[in-house]
Amino acid sequence: MLWSKLFIPTLRENPAEAEVASHRLLLRAGYIRQLSAGIYNYLFLAQRSILKITNIVRQEMDAIGAQEFYLPALNPSEVWKESGRWDVMGDNMFRLKDRFGRDLCLGMTHEEVMTSIARGEVRSYKQLPQIWYQIQVKFRDEPRPKSGLLRTRQFTMKDSYSFDMDAAGLDVSYEKHRQAYCCIFDRCGLRYMTVEADSGAMGGSQSHEFMVESEAGEDYVVHCPATGYAANLEKAVSRAVAPAMADPEGDLTPEEFHTPGFKTIDEVSAFTKLPASSQMKSLVMVGDGKPVLALLRGDHQLSETKLAGVMGAAEVRAALPAEIQDWFGAAPGSLGPIGIPIKMRIVLDKALEGRRNMICGANKDDFHLRNVTPGKDFKADYHELRQVAAGDTSVDTGDPLQIVKTVEIGHIFKLGYKYSKAMGLSVLDESGKENTVIMGSYGIGVERILCAAVELFHDGNGMSLPASIAPFTVVVTPVNVKDAALAEAAQKLYTECKAAGMDAVLDDRDERPGVKFKDAELVGIPWRITVGKKLAQGIVEVVERRTGKLTEVPVGEAVGFVLAAL
């Protein structure tokens, strides 16, 4: 292709509205333009890159025996009502009515539709397992679209669904996906981590996320370089740093003391001259409408996800001040596990196991208790409730943990029977008995692969995409198109590149060399063959975008040089 004929609207200056690197550079390099909040036009370069990504995805999915479908984005409400998600999805779902007033929505994901196909057609164990996938558009009315293509309201997803007879079959389908995803992300040239993820309170037994480390990300991953442990912060476990001070010795009896106006952990800490780790933090939470008191070490944070898991609740929230007053007869800041007027479940974080003679609220405004020992002074029910904090170490080895910010590019998930049960998907087994099908679902955010690549690989001059997903592999740049010898040699090199099967572009624009170099670097083409002065000696330059390394090679060897480096 000839650059002079292409629509590649690069910008000299940074667009004002873009902050994160991928957003800024995709705009500047002329890949995308915004249509509305969270809705983007993909121009020529973006579309080229996305097609390369989806081809890789398609090849690897096909390689595990998955079959490509293409389902409607426009969905009737019925299937969503069957699964219960018509209500669950709330405002995140785009909804509309047809001319007869029937409810429709734009699909956010396709478990329901895939399940509806399977239940209508799949009747026998002989037809299983199946893996069906599609590469298709998804719609989610995000509360806050942000960061360019990282969080949008319309995006492309590769979503697949597996159908198996039993858990062992699901294990196989799941493992196939895990490996396919690794192949996909490897081929896309990404550095990523596979991490354990929270599988929710609803029966999902296992889940992994594929994460790329980036400041632009929205998820936190706990990672142990020494042991290789990696988990989403929501799910991660760790060994906490020891309490700052040992507990008082002996079987002491709880004793009330006056703490006028001291409510927070820090205030009580300053007042008692004891570290936060000597206190028990009392958090009143509500899970699916039921109150619970969660106790943690004063310097620890509650993980709401873990608490939800312990309670088996779909959703947890902090109790409102009025609810707390009603249940405890005291205000937040003086709460504790002893003498609660109503019956309420109390759960303790495991970091409190073995602790004694601690400080907590007395359920009486402006009073606290000292010498409170879990298990002795109240019934202790220990669970993993704490969020991993900076400085924590590996549970197994005590090696240091890191907490890193990441972008989620893929997620694989054992669904279990959630949809097959709700929607009645079963087959006859060998003995002629009905067997509910077990399912898995697996997603890849296609645009996020592009974003993650830009986040990982960019510098002051622009992006530097992996050759496998760059819109072009090589650009041939004659330094001066008015010089017939240069123009002719460049044209010839370009033709050779094409003949060698490379995605090449000839920068035949009548521009100064600086302009062409800048554009090629901004757009992120991995290789450039520069045809300039030294052509007289039969020499051209091959420049690698990522390293900036320049090699002078004879004209006849330039194409081979690039090919060999790919």
Add this chain to the structure above:
RNA sequence: CGGGCUGUGGCGCAGCCUGGUAGCGCGCUUGCUUGGGGUGCAAGAGGUCGCGAGUUCGAAUCUCGCCAGCCCGACCA
């Protein structure tokens, strides 16, 4: 949904406080020039100043309402 910020030619911005004929840089067009890192010169085109009301002789500028976008938070199957 709460908090903050911003809307002025395609892009980046000034002008607004203190009301009086809309400006700069880049880009674009034409001509010349230059030809190894966004060349230089000259001449042009392009804007109902986000929308609507109000105040005023007069509003980009002041007041009110609305809309849109960005950032932080809440939220994120």
